Amino acid sequence: MTEIDNQLLEQFFQPAKAVKVEDNGFTERVMRKVPYNAVCLSHLWTLFCVLLGIVAFVVFVGWQPIFRGILTLLNTNIGDLHPVPIFMTAGVLISLAVVELVQKMERLQI
Amino acid sequence: MQSLSDISLVAQVAVFHNRRAFDQLVRKYQSPVRRFLLNLTLGNEALSDDLAQDTFIRAYTHITQFQGIASFQTWLFRIAYNVYYDHCRKKSNERLEIRDVNEKMTNDGAVHSSSLTSNSSLKMDIHAALATLKEEERACVTLQLIDGYPIEDIAKMTEMPVNTVKSHLRRGKEKLTTYLKNNGYDGNR
Numbered sequence: 001m002t003e004i005d006n007q008l009l010e011q012f013f014q015p016a017k018a019v020k021v022e023d024n025g026f027t028e029r030v031m032r033k034v035p036y037n038a039v040c041l042s043h044l045w046t047l048f049c050v051l052l053g054i055v056a057f058v059v060f061v062g063w064q065p066i067f068r069g070i071l072t073l074l075n076t077n078i079g080d081l082h083p084v085p086i087f088m089t090a091g092v093l094i095s096l097a098v099v100e101l102v103q104k105m106e107r108l109q110i
Numbered sequence: 111m112q113s114l115s116d117i118s119l120v121a122q123v124a125v126f127h128n129r130r131a132f133d134q135l136v137r138k139y140q141s142p143v144r145r146f147l148l149n150l151t152l153g154n155e156a157l158s159d160d161l162a163q164d165t166f167i168r169a170y171t172h173i174t175q176f177q178g179i180a181s182f183q184t185w186l187f188r189i190a191y192n193v194y195y196d197h198c199r200k201k202s203n204e205r206l207e208i209r210d211v212n213e214k215m216t217n218d219g220a221v222h223s224s225s226l227t228s229n230s231s232l233k234m235d236i237h238a239a240l241a242t243l244k245e246e247e248r249a250c251v252t253l254q255l256i257d258g259y260p261i262e263d264i265a266k267m268t269e270m271p272v273n274t275v276k277s278h279l280r281r282g283k284e285k286l287t288t289y290l291k292n293n294g295y296d297g298n299r
Contacts (some may be wrong), residue, residue: 005287013255013292016236021144026159027136030166031129103115
């Protein structure tokens with residue numbers, strides 16, 4: 001294979017690189033064929049986990065530590081809190097918000 | 111951000127079986143996958159669309175196997191190649207007929223392609239040229255010269271050793287060069 005042969009092939013296949021196949025209902029056809037069974041099982045599993053969580057919350061009196069935490073927070077002087085974890089948490093939350101915003105913009109094709 | 115967005119969509123499909131997220135992935139990658147399969151099937155639009163559908167359904171049912179090491183498109187192409195390969199194996203009896211048709215088309219110097227490609231003689235020429243190659247050679251050449259993948263990625267997609275991919279590429283390119291020169295593409299016609 002010479003350099004000229006490689007150039008010949010590159011040149012020949014160049015138009016094929018730019019080909020964009022239009023959707024023309026292809027995505028809808030695929031989505032109609034995507035199986036639902038997995039979705040049903042997933043929903044049942046989620047429901048089971050939620051119910052298990054509610055039962056555990058009631059059995060182990062889950063609201064007590066929450067109230068205790070809120071009371072402790074209310075009795076704490078804001079100046080005593082360490083700023084580093086707060087900044088880290090804020091950073092993570094802002095990053096997630098930006099990712100979500102970008103996705104929403106992509107969905108709306110802005 | 112693009113790959114992050116893909117990973118986020120894949121995670122939504124894998125964890126919550128979010129169909130809207132999968133719809134977005136299909137819409138985004140249908141063109142490269144269908145183009146790849148269209149070239150492998152030498153412009154057979156109906157067959158390539160069927161194989162592309164199978165590719166996306168297999169991707170949906172095996173989405174938890176996507177590890178995010180390679181890009182989502184590379185992973186999809188790997189599935190697409192496997193779907194095409196499975197199809198060829200299943201239709202091994204018909205394959206002989208396809209080869210006969212390919213040979214006939216090569217001799218005639220033209221491929222009777224589908225409605226999608228019939229309006230472009232250049233696309234017909236590309237499919238006629240690809241028809242001179244064996245399936246593995248065609249896959250390797252298509253992935254490198256049209257889709258622009260490096261040899262290492264092609265080896266991963268086709269599950270072939272790197273040296274085998276290099277051999278297929280060398281033989282495929284030699285055949286194509288001969289075909290192009292015989293048909294006057296080097297300007298000596």
